[in-house]
Amino acid sequence: MSATTTAAAPGTRARPGGWVGAATSTDHKRIGLNLGLSSLAFFLLGGVFALLMRSQIAQPNEHFVSDNTYNQLFTMHGSTMIYLFVTPMAIALAIYLVPLQLGATGMSAPRLTLTGFWVWLSGGLIMESSWLTADGAGRAGWFSYTPLSNGTNTPGVGQDLWVMGVLLAAIGMWVMGACVVATIARRRAPGMSLLRMPVFTWTELASMLMVVGAFPALILVMALLFIDRHGGRIFTGFNGTIDYQDLFWFFGHPVVYVMFFPYLGAAAEAIAVGSHKRWFGYTAFVASIMLFAALSVSVWAHHMFVTGGVTNQYFAFTSTALIVPAGIEYFDAIATMVRGSLVLRASMLFAITFFVQFLIGGLTGVFVASPVLDYHVNNSYFVIAHFHYTLFAGSVFGFFAGVYHWFPKVTGALLRERLGKLQLAIMIVGTNMTFFPMFFLGEDGMPRRISRYPTHLGWGTLNLIESVGAGIIALGVLTFLINVFVSLHRRVPSGPDPWLGHTLEWATPSPPPPLNFETSLPPIRSYAPLLDLRQREAEGARS
Amino acid sequence: MSATRAAAALVDTRHEYEHLFSIYVPIAIGGFAVIVLAIAYCLLRYRRRPPELAARWHENNRLEGGYALVLAGVVAFLLYLTFTAEHRVDTVSARERPSVTVDVTGSKWEWTFRYRDYGVTRRSGTIGRQLLVVPTGHAVRFNLSTADVIHAFWVPEVRFKRDLIPGATQSVTLVFPDAGTFQGQCAEFCGLRHADMMFSVRAVAPAAFAAWARSGGKAPI
Numbered sequence: 001m002s003a004t005t006t007a008a009a010p011g012t013r014a015r016p017g018g019w020v021g022a023a024t025s026t027d028h029k030r031i032g033l034n035l036g037l038s039s040l041a042f043f044l045l046g047g048v049f050a051l052l053m054r055s056q057i058a059q060p061n062e063h064f065v066s067d068n069t070y071n072q073l074f075t076m077h078g079s080t081m082i083y084l085f086v087t088p089m090a091i092a093l094a095i096y097l098v099p100l101q102l103g104a105t106g107m108s109a110p111r112l113t114l115t116g117f118w119v120w121l122s123g124g125l126i127m128e129s130s131w132l133t134a135d136g137a138g139r140a141g142w143f144s145y146t147p148l149s150n151g152t153n154t155p156g157v158g159q160d161l162w163v164m165g166v167l168l169a170a171i172g173m174w175v176m177g178a179c180v181v182a183t184i185a186r187r188r189a190p191g192m193s194l195l196r197m198p199v200f201t202w203t204e205l206a207s208m209l210m211v212v213g214a215f216p217a218l219i220l221v222m223a224l225l226f227i228d229r230h231g232g233r234i235f236t237g238f239n240g241t242i243d244y245q246d247l248f249w250f251f252g253h254p255v256v257y258v259m260f261f262p263y264l265g266a267a268a269e270a271i272a273v274g275s276h277k278r279w280f281g282y283t284a285f286v287a288s289i290m291l292f293a294a295l296s297v298s299v300w301a302h303h304m305f306v307t308g309g310v311t312n313q314y315f316a317f318t319s320t321a322l323i324v325p326a327g328i329e330y331f332d333a334i335a336t337m338v339r340g341s342l343v344l345r346a347s348m349l350f351a352i353t354f355f356v357q358f359l360i361g362g363l364t365g366v367f368v369a370s371p372v373l374d375y376h377v378n379n380s381y382f383v384i385a386h387f388h389y390t391l392f393a394g395s396v397f398g399f400f401a402g403v404y405h406w407f408p409k410v411t412g413a414l415l416r417e418r419l420g421k422l423q424l425a426i427m428i429v430g431t432n433m434t435f436f437p438m439f440f441l442g443e444d445g446m447p448r449r450i451s452r453y454p455t456h457l458g459w460g461t462l463n464l465i466e467s468v469g470a471g472i473i474a475l476g477v478l479t480f481l482i483n484v485f486v487s488l489h490r491r492v493p494s495g496p497d498p499w500l501g502h503t504l505e506w507a508t509p510s511p512p513p514p515l516n517f518e519t520s521l522p523p524i525r526s527y528a529p530l531l532d533l534r535q536r537e538a539e540g541a542r543s
Numbered sequence: 544m545s546a547t548r549a550a551a552a553l554v555d556t557r558h559e560y561e562h563l564f565s566i567y568v569p570i571a572i573g574g575f576a577v578i579v580l581a582i583a584y585c586l587l588r589y590r591r592r593p594p595e596l597a598a599r600w601h602e603n604n605r606l607e608g609g610y611a612l613v614l615a616g617v618v619a620f621l622l623y624l625t626f627t628a629e630h631r632v633d634t635v636s637a638r639e640r641p642s643v644t645v646d647v648t649g650s651k652w653e654w655t656f657r658y659r660d661y662g663v664t665r666r667s668g669t670i671g672r673q674l675l676v677v678p679t680g681h682a683v684r685f686n687l688s689t690a691d692v693i694h695a696f697w698v699p700e701v702r703f704k705r706d707l708i709p710g711a712t713q714s715v716t717l718v719f720p721d722a723g724t725f726q727g728q729c730a731e732f733c734g735l736r737h738a739d740m741m742f743s744v745r746a747v748a749p750a751a752f753a754a755w756a757r758s759g760g761k762a763p764i
Contacts (some may be wrong), residue, residue, distance in 0.1 A: 445699030
């Protein structure tokens, strides 16, 4: 391995081709693609865990899997989706797209970025390898509170591998996030001032700053948990228990926005391009995204309202205040469409669905930001519904908006529009069937993370609807995979700019050449340089 | 216990929750409707026009500033309601003199309810499945502690839960306005048989409760 890495160093020897070349390339596009494809594989794995869970709780008193297996399934579902799919996918989009949007020839510190990818992947594989141990996979939940997760209450190698997996994945993501921030600081093309960076790049900058600032807390808390599990006695007593939660959520809430902003940025690009209008209210948007990021590191303890160990009013204040920046984003999305020329392609439709469905997650987020409401719905299915509306009905739809938008850039081939719209329809039905009934179950008293429930509580019907919905979501994902397969095997060439794009990644061939741009860049005078060019040409034709 | 303490004067957590919820829900639905209608209008009005027709209008910071102020007003209104309710649920209720005190201990995977004034101890575990018995309309103080990991004491009927954190005993005061049998359960994942950590609450008239307690928990309820 080390020999190939040396060989891949630029300027020493010819690059190896094939698999070795793809695995060791320092081209940001290759690293981004490798990270994205690995994350997508973990998404499918995490989805399988979800289907198994939904099978177990589709009806009361089922015995499809054991309690122990169910606990491993929900732990690994959450861990896989958060540490190995939504967050790293946000970083993958940044690594692939940000240098292109900045007009740069590559990333800062590409070998460090590559190292970060391999550290993250090792962490992911170590975490999943816990399935192969005698005591089973990690089984203390994706946030693994102490003392449940300590060596006394959850002994065994499986949980150790989980802790080490999270630790390594977090280190890898921290390194990659820092490299993206460095790239934005140092590699912008001449003319690309900070306030001319595209909207998507701004959302990534805000996210990667949060990665840099908040992930050390996760790295620290996992290292301490590992020591604690092996006799270190770190998180003891009331304060130790609360300390773990404070440290964990100091990472855990900012990461929620790392899992949101880039997909918001992707949806924003799709809406602006699909409306033939530049994104509305750029300055206000940038200010609101930075306010959002600043607030997001001060809201963490709203996860702890029922512990009795935090100042509830302060965290209720910061959490409710998020309405302001979130409201600005919705305003900008709508105003971008107003008086535009809308083309409702799959990317645009996924982006609009992202905004509509995320809104349900956002508005119910206002509910759980109120301690009095949270005293009831905390740790119930209401919360499960709320964050799946943000993460799945929101971010994953934003992700698909980005996929339909940028797939031609990455592959040079268009995805099938009809299959895309079919996928969207299937996923809208499946998503809302799965997650909407959870609000009612939570309100009615169904706690999260129970592997069984008795018949007399009357939760069977709604749970069955949810499980059927989960199966429909799986069909939607399958439709997407078929679309990718068909589109790559019977290619419809896209050309460099199939959508009349606004930003610099559309000013180069698809896929972009090794150093990104073959010709000189168009002048950069705003956050939509290609739209500027077209508008000037139209003016020239008129005069 | 004193029969003079009127139920109306006590903080009813269910009422506080329902009141707040009934204000938050219409605001949320209203906000959702406005945004969805605006998006739907754009989709119908501006679709399939030639790209040259797209306007170049792309900024109005004064409008957005005014809009942000409106949102800040909504935030202030919601926080006012929440803080008022939270003051009652957390602070006012803690000042109430309880008619009954129950020491609640969570352990893997059952609940122990100890009525120290009556020398009665009840266990929710698989053997016996004993109920938590409380009087209606009176303040009941629960002292919450755990023997092992974090558990959470949740009674959906009164819309309230609180974590049981190792190393400290926390107290909450609840009122059960209505008689009946309600479900309760652990709401913080606590290991292998978390799903089994359920219990039942039976709220009975104060006189019936007194008779039950004086009998050492042996009288039928």
